[in-house]
């Protein structure tokens with residue numbers, strides 16, 4: 001498969017280049033300037049339209065503003081598009097959903113298989129313990145820009161759906177403030193090289209249940225993203241999730 005990896009010089013993009021090359025795919029990279037990663041050539045992003053001409057799929061792990069520009073090029077080329085970038089506002093998400101009317105788009109906030117299992121466990125835990133207080137804590141490396149993480153927002157959406165109400169997302173706590181039953185606490189930590197850890201805590205009835213996922217390397221995201229691209233290359237236009245691949 002001919003694969004364009006956008007964000008190829010990044011922490012995650014460089015792992016995706018290594019994973020896809022290791023599986024025998026023909027890979028080219030795109031970043032803000034020319035480079036080489038794992039013997040794969042990386043081109044500046046104004047060359048993206050030319051590189052997409054021969055592509056079977058594109059994978060984008062950059063920043064929301066860049067992805068919003070890339071999506072237009074990818075639609076023009078009619079190429080299946082895997083998006084791992086997180087931190088979009090509603091307008092960015094609308095642009096991706098709009099693109100999925102003409103090309104296959106698979107967007108996931110987390111390409112680790114274990115997170116798919118975590119989401120099912122979160123749903124089951126919240127449904128089983130409806131009166132319990134819920135607090136979410138996520139920890140990532142100090143270079144991460146967006147907060148809370150995309151995965152944290154996905155978990156919170158699952159919590160709302162399982163609780164059948166939109167809980168008030170309370171970001172950190174300070175000063176005098178009694179916890180309300182309608183709150184879900186959201187706690188963000190940025191430190192060192194932590195690859196990505198998410199913990200949902202449910203507490204009540206003199207007991208505590210915690211559900212935790214920890215990525216131990218970025219290889220797990222890279223493997224999932226390449227699995228998604230291989231699957232999406234044969235898909236019809238539409239909006240897909242990582243769960244569709246598994």
Ligand SMILES: NC(=O)C1=CN([C@@H]2O[C@H](COP(=O)(O)OP(=O)(O)OC[C@H]3O[C@@H](n4cnc5c(N)ncnc54)[C@H](OP(=O)(O)O)[C@@H]3O)[C@@H](O)[C@H]2O)C=CC1
Pocket residue numbers: 006007008009010011012013030031032033045061062063064066083084085086087108109110111112146150221
């Ligand atoms: N869904 C998932 O499973 C995961 C998602 N992510 C998300 O992926 C994104 C990237 O994270 P991370 O790898 O840590 O980020 P990095 O900052 O390490 O890498 C960002 C990459 O994007 C490139 N880039 C930035 N702007 C442009 C542009 N306009 N055109 C082309 N390339 C551009 C950078 O190129 P240059 O260096 O040349 O500027 C670099 O290669 C984040 O949103 C993160 O949350 C991360 C891990 C897993």
Ligand SMILES: O=C(O)C1=N[C@H](C(=O)O)C[C@H](O)C1
Pocket residue numbers: 086109110111140144148149150151152195196197
């Ligand atoms: O930026 C990261 O590193 C990660 N970002 C994703 C997110 O925002 O959830 C996925 C993973 O946790 C790593």
